[in-house]
Amino acid sequence: MDETRPAGPQRRGRRIMMTDEEVDAFLRExxxxxxxxxxxxxxxHVGALWFAWDGSSLWLYSITRSRRWSDLREDPRISVVVDSGEAYGELRGVELSGSAVFVGEAPRTGEPCPELAEAERIFPVKNFGLDEMPHDGRHAWIRLTPESVVSWDFRKL
Known part of the structure; x- marks a missing residue:
């Protein structure tokens, strides 16, 4: 995952920065x-969404008639924050930034698409408790392979 880090090491908060392994585990959970x-x-525009992480890309299953979708069609720049914790000493998170890539048909109907195999294996198990990806004809896939990754884990203080 080092290739997704910003040029040079994360400057601010080196003490609380997560390792690549910690980032991977955090994003998977x-x-x-x-x-x-x-x-x-x-x-x-900022909105909450469920996601799946495959170890190198973040996969977003977005409604194709959303503001998010239309914004990204015009300008693919995207930033995503995943965080957790309530008390100050529990705060941890990851910010991923880069360009959105649309993958598969939109809206997704389940046509064969090898590039989506891993995302459609991980996402339904993690988010719906299902073994197969349900397709409702309203959502489609956006992939973010981050160009920069910034992390923090205040539990390290």
Whole structure:
């Protein structure tokens, strides 16, 4: 995962930075992320969404008629935060940034798409408790392979 880190090491908060292994484990266990996009007129938009992490990419199953989807169609820049903790000393999280890539048909109907095999194996088990990915004709896949990753774990203080 080192190739997804920003150029040079994370400067601020080196003491509380997660290792690559900790980032991977954290992203595999968490369910909800906050997705930030920018609309054509420059207005930011942030919304919560379930996700799956395959070890190198974050997979978002988004409604294709959402503001998030239309924002990313115009401008693929995306930033996602996954965090947890209530008390200050429990706070930890990961921010991933890069460009969104649309994968598969939109909306997704379940047509064969080898690139989606892993995401559609992980996502339904993690988020629905199902062995197979349900397709409702309203959602489709967005992949974020991060260009930068910043992490924090205040439990290390």
């Amino acid at each position: 968490q369910r909800t992320c906050r997705v930030a996009t920018v609309s054509p007129d420059g207005r930011p």
